[in-house]
Amino acid sequence: MPLALYLLAVAVFAMGTSEFMLAGLLPDIAADLGVTIATAGLLTSAFAVGMVVGAPLTAGLARRWPRRPALLGLLGLFLAAHVVGAATGDFTVLLATRVIAALANAGFLAVALTTAADLVPSGRKGRALAVLLGGTTVATIAGVPGGALLGTMFGWRAAFWAVALLCLPAALGIARGVPAGPGRQDAAPGLRRELTELRRPRLALALLLGALVNAATFGTFTFLDPIVTGVAALAPLWVPVVLVLFGLGSFAGVTVAGRLSDRRPAVVVLAGGPLLLGGWVALGLTAPHPVAVLVLAFTQGALSFGVGSTLVARVLYEAAGAPTMAGSYATAALNVGAAAGPVIAGATLTTSLGERGPVWAGGVLVAVVLLLALPFRRALGYGGRTAPHP
Template sequence: MPLPLYLLALAVFAMGTSEFMLAGLLPDIATDLGVPVATAGLLTSAFAVGMVAGAPLMAALSRTWPRRTALLCFLGLFLGAHVAGALTGAFAVLFATRVVAALANAGFLAVAMTTAAALVPPDRTGRALAVLLGGTTLATIAGVPGGALLGALLDWRATFWAVALLCVPAALGVLRGIPAGPAADRGAPAPALRRELARLRSPRLLLVMALGALVNAATFGTFTFLATIATGTAGLDELWVPAVLVLFGLGSFAGVTAAGRLSDRRPGLVVAVTGPLLLVGWIALGLSAAHPAALPALVFAQGALSFALGGTLIARVLYAAAGAPTMAGSYATAALNVGAAAGPAVAAAALGTAAAGLGPVWASAALVAAALLVAAPFPRALAGAARPAERV
């Protein structure tokens, strides 16, 4: 894999840390800014909504820019939003910076996905995306626990400053490693926006986007409440929470890396194997989460299976969106973040059911079951040729 891919992954690591870090900072933010914790929780919703809306909007805005220019602009906007967030004393301003950061994150990820695909031969798109999404999984391993520790030792503003500083080497890497060429490959002009949006009428594209959203919703539904499951249902000490989160992250990294080597050549096999195993894993977690000895192994396994399946489906989005070279990445990003926004909401609603603290786990199982039922009649749509019709 070319070095520029890893430089893009560094930026994705910084952005993934920002997306997830609030889980450990909300109480301090609420106290410092004088708002209830529930109100501070709206910062997470603002980021998720900004990601969903921002992917197509930012991709459309920057579709005619050179890719390096677009990536640097989005990184600069993301950095500025975190500096403003670290300096403000007003919750409304912090809320606005989270929306801006989400828009920048969505735009960067949308362009980075198409850039990653353009940096490798057409039949290695899945492996390239595995490297890129590896930045997100590393954020759950190191970035989020590190941010929580930094917030505990100093304050929540220090974590915002740390994310901003991470953007500097990432920007230098983009500047030095990404070609300064046009947005479309080989200097060809980008297709008309209407033509690219027309790809959304493709049944195969809509199918893989829906499946990616369902699987990602299941993943983030339980991940959001994993600390509560560990300390409440499993009865583990709070000191175990970072370890459980790191185990999930390690599993995620292992899964997305392993599946990246198969998702181009044998995507149907990856889906056929990991999909049912993921469902069985969520059921097993729901039945045995009360046993502390079982939780760590199941958390690692579910992280691996979730990202192996989810990463493969997102790679399929890029293949199915061939013919939309500047918008394909935004379709993949939107699918990811519809799931990231909807999953925690569904999981939170499940907390009020008879399943109580294990409601999120059973909600995740239901979401994966729904994905498998939707996918079952269309096996050929997920087992298409590895080589897309056009480079994205």
Template sequence: MPLPLYLLALVVFAMGTSEFMLAGLLPDIASDLGVSVGTAGTLTSAFAIGMIVGAPLVAALARNWPARGSLLGFVLVFSAAHVVGATTTSFVVLFATRVVAAVANAGFLAVALTAAAGLVPPGRKGRALAVLLSGTTVATIAGVPGGSLLGTVLGWRATFWAVAVVCLPAALGILKGIPPRAGKSDEACEPALRSEISQLRSQRLILVMLLGALVNAATLGSFTFLAPIVTDSAGMARSWISVVLVLFGAGSFVGVTLAGRLSDQRPGLVVAAGGPLLLIGWPALAVLAEHQIAFLVLVFVQGAVSFAVGSTLITRVLYEAAGAPTMAGAYATAALNVGAAVGPLIAAATLGPVGNRGPLWASGFLVLIALLAALPFRPASDGAS
């Protein structure tokens, strides 16, 4: 894989760390800025909403900009937002920086997905996206636990500073290593924006986006609420929370890596094998939570299968949106983040009626909906487009 792909993955690592790191920082942020923990929790929603709105909007605005300049600009804005966030004493300003950072994140990811696919031969999009998305999985393994530890030792602001600093070598790498129009076709050959948006009339594109959103909703719905399951249902000490998060992240890295080798030529195989495993796995995790060894094994397996299926579906979005070369990445990003926004909300709604294991049952239900929606299209789902 080309070196520029790994430079893009480094930025995705920083952005993934930023997106998920607030879970361990909210109490300190709330205390420092004089708001409730619930109010501080809206920072997570602000980021998700910024991602959903930002992906198509920024991609449309930046569709004729040079790819290298766009990527560099998004990284610098993202870094600057974290500098402001690290220095502000106002919750309103911090909230605004999360929205700005999310829009920059969405814009970067939308362009990077298209650029990554354009850096490799047509039949290797899946492997390229596996490298790119590995930045997110490494963020769950190292970035989020590391950020939580840094916040505990030096305060939540230190974590914001760390994310801002990590972006700087990545920005230099993009400037030096990314071709000016990576992933861009000849402007004369690019379809009009209206034509690219019209690709959303494709039933198969909408289906794949829906499936990607549902699987990601299931994944993040349970991931968000793993901590209380670890300490209450599994009966483990608080120190095991980081271990479980790392296990899930390690599984996700394995899943993305393995799926990257199959998602171009055999996407149907990945979804057909992984979908039922997810459907069984999430309820099994709920039932077996009290059995600690089984719980730890299943956390790793669910991380692997969730990201294998999810990354394959996002790869299929790029294939199905081949007629929208500058907007395909935005469609993939929007699908991911609709799931990221909706999944935790659905999972949270189950906590009262069902208890700590409710999110696991909700994840199984979301996967069931995805599998039922995919059934009519199953015969045509395999093979690369």
């Protein structure tokens, strides 16, 4: 894999840390800025909405820019948003910086996904995607707990400053490692032509399945705390342990799936999908047992990100006719799932399922994926077919 891919992954790590770190900072932010915790929670919603809207919008605006300036400009905007956010004492300003940071994050990831696909031979997009998404999984392992620790020791603003500082080596690496040329934009079709690719059933299927798997993943991930402390009756200190195990599993999942998703994507989905469904069912049944929760946190992280990253790789293959917008389609699908999953999972908490509701919701979402994937397994590259449409 080219060095430039790993340099892009450093930036994705910084952005992933920013996206997830608020889970441990909201009470401090609320107390410092004089708002309720529920109001502070709008910071998370604003970021998710910004990610969904920002991917196609920013990619569309930057589609004719050379890749290196586009990546550096979006990373610089992300850095500036965190500097302003760390310095402000006004909640409205902080909320605005989260929207701006999300727009920059979404645009960066969209351009980075397309860049990653261009940096490798046409049959290795899955492995390139695994390297890039490795930055996100490492953020769940080290970045998020690190941000929470900084917030505990030095206040929530320290976590924002740390993310801003992480952007500096990433920017230096991009400036030195990403090719300066325009990539494939100079020969790209018109924007309207690229947008019409969304009408293709195979691409629409890959987008839908990717969003559903991501919804199951983030819906359950968001509510692991009540499962650990409530159902399993573990001490609060075990919550970061479970989160780290989930992160380690997700890193293992994208790494292994990245080696298979280019040649045998249907095998990953149709073999990993039932295992993923079985894991959610097992967690729903065994959540009162701490050992089961610890083991399944790792395995479900691996299966969720393994299957999910394979489906996102299919988006890049199926959107070959939209070379400058393919990354934005994949980014939007990921974040539609990330935004919808916690809403769906949260709604189950007030039902008779209680704190295990998000786990069962995740299982239902994966079951829908399998019901859709089985009849259309050839569209997923069954039998090793990796080529997109003619």
